[in-house]
Amino acid sequence: MERLLSNIKISINEKCYLKDPESSDLGKRIVENSIILIDEIGFDNFTFKKLGVKIGSNESSIYRYFESKHKLLLYLTSWYWSWMEYQLVFSTHSIPSPKLKLEIAISILTQTTVLDSNFSHINEVVLKRIVINEYSKSYLTKEVDLENKEGYFSTYKRLVTRLKDFILELNNSYEFAFSLASTVIDGALHMQFIKDHFQSISDKKMEKEPTEFYKELVFKTLNIA
Amino acid sequence: MERLLSNIKISINEKCYLKDPESSDLGKRIVENSIILIDEIGFDNFTFKKLGVKIGSNESSIYRYFESKHKLLLYLTSWYWSWMEYQLVFSTHSIPSPKLKLEIAISILTQTTVLDSNFSHINEVVLKRIVINEYSKSYLTKEVDLENKEGYFSTYKRLVTRLKDFILELNNSYEFAFSLASTVIDGALHMQFIKDHFQSISDKKMEKEPTEFYKELVFKTLNIA
DNA sequence: CAAATATAATAGTAATACTATTATAAATGA
DNA sequence: TCATTTATAATAGTATTACTATTATATTTG
Numbered sequence: 385m386e387r388l389l390s391n392i393k394i395s396i397n398e399k400c401y402l403k404d405p406e407s408s409d410l411g412k413r414i415v416e417n418s419i420i421l422i423d424e425i426g427f428d429n430f431t432f433k434k435l436g437v438k439i440g441s442n443e444s445s446i447y448r449y450f451e452s453k454h455k456l457l458l459y460l461t462s463w464y465w466s467w468m469e470y471q472l473v474f475s476t477h478s479i480p481s482p483k484l485k486l487e488i489a490i491s492i493l494t495q496t497t498v499l500d501s502n503f504s505h506i507n508e509v510v511l512k513r514i515v516i517n518e519y520s521k522s523y524l525t526k527e528v529d530l531e532n533k534e535g536y537f538s539t540y541k542r543l544v545t546r547l548k549d550f551i552l553e554l555n556n557s558y559e560f561a562f563s564l565a566s567t568v569i570d571g572a573l574h575m576q577f578i579k580d581h582f583q584s585i586s587d588k589k590m591e592k593e594p595t596e597f598y599k600e601l602v603f604k605t606l607n608i609a
Numbered sequence: 610m611e612r613l614l615s616n617i618k619i620s621i622n623e624k625c626y627l628k629d630p631e632s633s634d635l636g637k638r639i640v641e642n643s644i645i646l647i648d649e650i651g652f653d654n655f656t657f658k659k660l661g662v663k664i665g666s667n668e669s670s671i672y673r674y675f676e677s678k679h680k681l682l683l684y685l686t687s688w689y690w691s692w693m694e695y696q697l698v699f700s701t702h703s704i705p706s707p708k709l710k711l712e713i714a715i716s717i718l719t720q721t722t723v724l725d726s727n728f729s730h731i732n733e734v735v736l737k738r739i740v741i742n743e744y745s746k747s748y749l750t751k752e753v754d755l756e757n758k759e760g761y762f763s764t765y766k767r768l769v770t771r772l773k774d775f776i777l778e779l780n781n782s783y784e785f786a787f788s789l790a791s792t793v794i795d796g797a798l799h800m801q802f803i804k805d806h807f808q809s810i811s812d813k814k815m816e817k818e819p820t821e822f823y824k825e826l827v828f829k830t831l832n833i834a
Numbered sequence: 835c836a837a838a839t840a841t842a843a844t845a846g847t848a849a850t851a852c853t854a855t856t857a858t859a860a861a862t863g864a
Numbered sequence: 865t866c867a868t869t870t871a872t873a874a875t876a877g878t879a880t881t882a883c884t885a886t887t888a889t890a891t892t893t894g
Binding site: 517518526528532541560570577588597 | 746
């Protein structure tokens with residue numbers, strides 16, 4: 385848990401960790417460097433042993449914070465979604481126009497460039513890359529229903545729900561608001577992957593950001609001029 | 610490679626296998642039962658040893674067909690996309706109206722119920738579940754660029770391109786045709802996962818199929834009444 | 835300064851994802 | 865038909881992974 389501009393917290397299910405990594409220097413180094421190492425070698429090749437070498441600490445010490453690399457991934461991705469939620473809430477808070485609010489929300493959720501922030505030990509640019517490349521692996525498992533029940537995905541689902549509410553504020557007769565919301569949130573991540581790796585099926589106009597694509601998609605679908 | 614109604618073939622990059630599994634009874638049993646076993650225990654828990662037990666054969670014999678379980682997954686998912694491509698091409702071949710063509714295409718790509726087919730040893734219903742739950746893992750790797758160059762994802766990309774062409778036939782000034790195509794194809798898989806596991810962010814109207822959602826999304830985005 | 839707590843070091847385990855070698859069975863061809 | 869090729873099965877072995885458990889050594893705190 386970390387305070388952001390003394391308002392909202394980065395809220396992460398406590399079951400993700402055995403000992404709060406924010407509570408010690410070692411914990412912060414674990415989080416900071418796991419982000420860097422997962423980005424470098426990929427989650428599949430990432431081990432606590434390698435992370436131990438990187439931070440000059442021992443494998444067993446890392447296990448005192450996270451019981452598995454899967455839980456660490458849940459921690460990191462929850463952090464990301466919580467941070468997104470914060471940006472969403474903060475940026476739309478004082479906007480009265482539902483249309484502008486939704487527009488801002490789509491911008492935040494689909495932009496490729498990442499806002500600087502004050503979390504010394506978390507590099508949000510790199511964390512975003514991890515979410516693009518590894519988030520799916522956190523739920524595409526046989527344990528997803530159990531873990532979902534235990535609340536590991538609630539931050540993500542709350543973000544989708546917030547976007548759905550913005551959609552309904554603008555057009556409350558639309559019957560697929562949840563689906564449209566997750567199309568934007570999950571689609572934007574996937575679109576970034578396509579742009580980075582499958583250029584031959586990426587639109588030229590996508591060169592900068594998918595924001596325009598999603599804005600048009602959403603507003604046309606909602607019959608908003 | 611397998612002929613379908615003496616017309617199109619299920620085309621799979623030969624690099625996926627060491628020995629064509631269609632060329633022997635053991636090969637077919639490997640493919641047939643790997644689909645069933647991956648569905649049962651998930652790709653992460655799937656091993657050639659367990660598959661060997663299931664088919665009453667030896668681990669080492671399976672390795673003579675597929676050099677790794679990753680290559681097997683590439684084989685199975687390529688098979689799926691090739692089969693989808695076949696259905697798409699076959700069902701739209703004689704349709705002159707671009708709108709109807711695109712409508713049919715969206716139906717095929719987003720329907721949850723799966724058409725029966727004549728491939729004795731491949732259960733398409735189960736294979737679809739595998740694609741929903743495991744396809745991402747085939748490309749969310751550090752080797753994706755290399756494997757993409759080697760053509761392992763070409764069937765999938767060709768399918769996206771076909772749908773993009775349908776979109777452009779209907780509205781050739783639309784600048785995000787590729788993105789819209791992959792939104793439909795990949796989104797539909799993801800939507801099925803959400804419906805199955807994250808019901809709290811799934812729309813009530815989604816209970817049957819996401820087809821209506823995607824048709825509306827596409828036609829409104831393309832300014833088609 | 836003693837006790838509690840955090841971290842590090844060492845060792846060990848079952849399973850994974852393979853490779854390599856040899857043995858045996860089945861199919862084919864001269 | 866029998867020799868040869870080819871397919872399959874069995875066995876063994878490897879480095880790595882994803883941990884757990886135990887003990888030792890720092891560091892902090894009361």
